[in-house]
Amino acid sequence: MERRPRARLELSDRAWQVLAQAGGNVAVLHRHLTAAGGQVPSLASLYRVVHRDLEAGRTLPDRAVVRRDREERHTRQAMADLALASPRQGDVAEAVLRLPRSSSTAASAVPVGESGAVAGVGLPAGAQLVRTPSVRAVAEPVGQAMAAEGAVCVFGDPGRGKTVAVRMALSVVPAVWKVTWVPVPVRPSVAGMRRAVFDALALPGRFPHTSALADAAVAGALGEARVLVIDEAQRLPVPCLEYLQSLCDHPGTRITLVLCGAGTERALARLPQLASRIAAWQEVPRLAAAQVAPVVTGFHPLWRTVPAEDLAWIDQSCAHGTFRTWAALTTHLQNALLTTADTSLDRALLARLCQRVAPPL
Known part of the structure; x- marks a missing residue:
């Protein structure tokens, strides 16, 4: 059978x-x-x-390959869910403080000295970073570009807070991502840009004597998840932009490229091959008139003693929605109140300080 x-x-x-x-x-x-x-x-x-x-x-x-793939999936999902845009979700909620006097949701303050939030940013004494709608608008495309390992361009007129917005966005990235800021040399060449990337990555040993060895060392270091931030990218000529494009196109690199600077969008227009790889173009606009009062009062408590109509007058006549001008005015106002006895905070003092920070015609 x-x-x-x-x-x-x-x-x-x-x-x-x-x-x-x-x-x-x-x-x-x-x-x-x-x-x-x-x-x-x-x-x-x-x-x-x-x-x-x-x-x-x-x-x-291989077990290491499976573990790395699983971590990458979890990281991508976390970045897609977070998108670095909402400071009210998860652990980021602990980093956001409510304004002592204002209940407006137009801006929220971040404490000075917070990890990664103010690295490389100089603030007047007693000032706080403010998470404005523009900052959240920058954080969202940066997070989406990290989830897709793409590129993003942050541009706008000088003094609007582009660099600070990028730093605040990257301060809440997962620990598996490393953030590297590459300083752009003055009148850079390809060799100078290659050296700048090598030094920013803090690679061991001396700088290689040939470009092939330097490129191999840089590509090896960029094999892990990393954000490469190029500030003042408008200085880069076409050959340097082609070098950055080669880093993105290398099969062994896993980087998110953040190009930031006033006029960066015009610099990228000279190299359509790299411009076509930009996943998001984010402009940092001027502060709107309705945002001035909550932003500057959250930035420094000294402005909470100034009437709202005076704040609007300063923005209309001097600051014009430029946050860097407000930071300079804060420093001058502090010095005036500390060095001169019986100084009254009136329109005359504010007008004199505005003339001090305004460029001569």
């Missing part, structure tokens, strides 16, 4: 994924199936099935 055929035990693709994540440990797979419920084969049967399929030619991916 012929032997009656028996049902063959087969493992699903999901079971093989669990086995690969466990590094081929069959006992971990057995515990996973037991926790999932249902009819579970014995541990000995699982060993026989895995051994049979491996001998038939099935292979398990």
Whole structure:
């Protein structure tokens, strides 16, 4: 008599994924199936099935590769959910303080000295960074570009807070991402730009004597998730932009390129190949008239003693929505109140300070 055929035990693709994540440990797979419920084969049967399929030619991916892919998926999902745009979600909510006097949602203050939030940014004594709508508008495309490992261009007139907005956006990135700021040399060449990237990455050893060795060292360091920020990118000529494009196009690099500076959009227009790779073009506008009062009062408590009509007059006659001008006025106002006795904070003092920060015609 012929032997009656028996049902063959087969493992699903999901079971093989669990086995690969466990590094081929069959006992971990057995515990996973037991926790999932249902009819579970014995541990000995699982060993026989895995051994049979491996001998038939099935292979398990390397455990490090599986772990890296899983971390990348989690990071991409977290970046897509967060988008670096909402300071009210998750752990970022702890970093946002309410304004002591104003309940307006147009701006929220970030405490000075917070990790990554004010690195490289000089503030007057007692001042706080303010998370304005423009800052949140910059943070969203930066987060989306990081999720897709793309490029983003942040542009706008000088003094609008482009660099500060990028720094505040990158202060809440996951720890698996490394942020590197590359200073752009004056009148840069390709060799100077290559050296600037090499030094910014803090690579060990001396700078290689050939460009091929330097490019290999830089590409090796950019093999992990990293944000490469090029501030004052409007200085870059076409050859330097082509060098940055080569870093993005290298098959072994995993970088998000952030190009920031006044006139960067015009510099990128000279190289359409790189401009076509920009995933988002984000302009930092001037402060709107309705945003001036909540922003400057959140920036420094000294402005809370100034009437709202005087704040509007300063913005209309002097600052014109430029945040850098407001920071300079804050410093001059502090010095005037500290150095001169019985100084009254009136329109005459404000007019004199506005003339001090206004450029001569």
